[in-house]
Amino acid sequence: MLESKRLILRKLTPSDFEDLCKILQDPEVMYAYEGAFTDAEVHEWLEKQLRRYETDGIGLYAVILKENGDFIGQCGITKQAYNEIFVFEIGYLFQKAYWHKGYATEAAILCKQYAFNELNLDEVFSIIRDTNSASQKVAKNNGMIIVDTIVKHYRGIDMPHYVFCAKNPYKMSKLQLFWGRTTVVMFFIWFYAISFGFNKADYELVGLYGIPTLVLVDFCRTSIPLYYLVFSIVMSRMNKNKCVNPIFVCILCAVIMVSTLIWLMPYDYADPFR
Numbered sequence: 001m002l003e004s005k006r007l008i009l010r011k012l013t014p015s016d017f018e019d020l021c022k023i024l025q026d027p028e029v030m031y032a033y034e035g036a037f038t039d040a041e042v043h044e045w046l047e048k049q050l051r052r053y054e055t056d057g058i059g060l061y062a063v064i065l066k067e068n069g070d071f072i073g074q075c076g077i078t079k080q081a082y083n084e085i086f087v088f089e090i091g092y093l094f095q096k097a098y099w100h101k102g103y104a105t106e107a108a109i110l111c112k113q114y115a116f117n118e119l120n121l122d123e124v125f126s127i128i129r130d131t132n133s134a135s136q137k138v139a140k141n142n143g144m145i146i147v148d149t150i151v152k153h154y155r156g157i158d159m160p161h162y163v164f165c166a167k168n169p170y171k172m173s174k175l176q177l178f179w180g181r182t183t184v185v186m187f188f189i190w191f192y193a194i195s196f197g198f199n200k201a202d203y204e205l206v207g208l209y210g211i212p213t214l215v216l217v218d219f220c221r222t223s224i225p226l227y228y229l230v231f232s233i234v235m236s237r238m239n240k241n242k243c244v245n246p247i248f249v250c251i252l253c254a255v256i257m258v259s260t261l262i263w264l265m266p267y268d269y270a271d272p273f274r
Helices: 014-024 039-055 103-117 133-141 174-209 219-241 246-264
Strands: 007-011 060-065 071-082 085-094 123-129 145-154 157-167
Touching: 007 103, 014 039, 014 071, 014 085, 039 071, 060 085, 060 103, 071 103, 071 123, 085 103, 085 133, 103 123, 103 133, 123 133, 123 145, 133 157
Parallel strands: 085 123
Antiparallel strands: 007 060, 060 071, 071 085, 123 157, 145 157
16 A cells, blocks of 8 residues: 555455446546446456556555545556566546546656655656646656657557656666775775774874873774674665665765764874873
């Protein structure tokens, strides 16, 4: 189940047949399909979604209005054929009474977030008939751009379609992944060297002058387990998901560096007689 500010998206069930009829048997809603569905076609549509849940783990979901529990539409992610491969498409159909209220956009954005954050997809599509300006507007509001035009054949009619696409902003290419890993590794090597250098200076000062001094004793040995843990978490995420938030990495490195400087600032290594 997915949830946004105003909506809940849940799996369809056989008991949703009547609510689906309100959508799929409305000629105005279904003009992109060249006509309303019959009862048999609605049953087939519903059964197809139930099969998708089992085979793909995804499908079109019932869109429920939080404030009153009304079934207002469908939205979800399905596999669709495009350029001789299968892509993941965000699709949506809503009852006419709920048009122009932002529900379709809200549901589509929720599905895109789920696709990128949970399914870890590289990209998602919306393939929309060229005359369906309302659905095109939703796709644009969902951060998609037109990348292609195709012709679909439905009920014996050629239908031009626009192919909208949005790419995962956190997904890394192989080159980006390589440099990301290299940057993380070099940062932790640098940090180890700096911390080891400070630690060595402490012992040199203590050994040289032989008097008590306020120094950060054994900084390197005590800090390395902590930074190794952080390093392992970051690298594990990059290796497992091939996906990392660059803002997170930058903030993490900045926090570690600033914390280290604040930690070391009170100690004056140039004056052992403080």
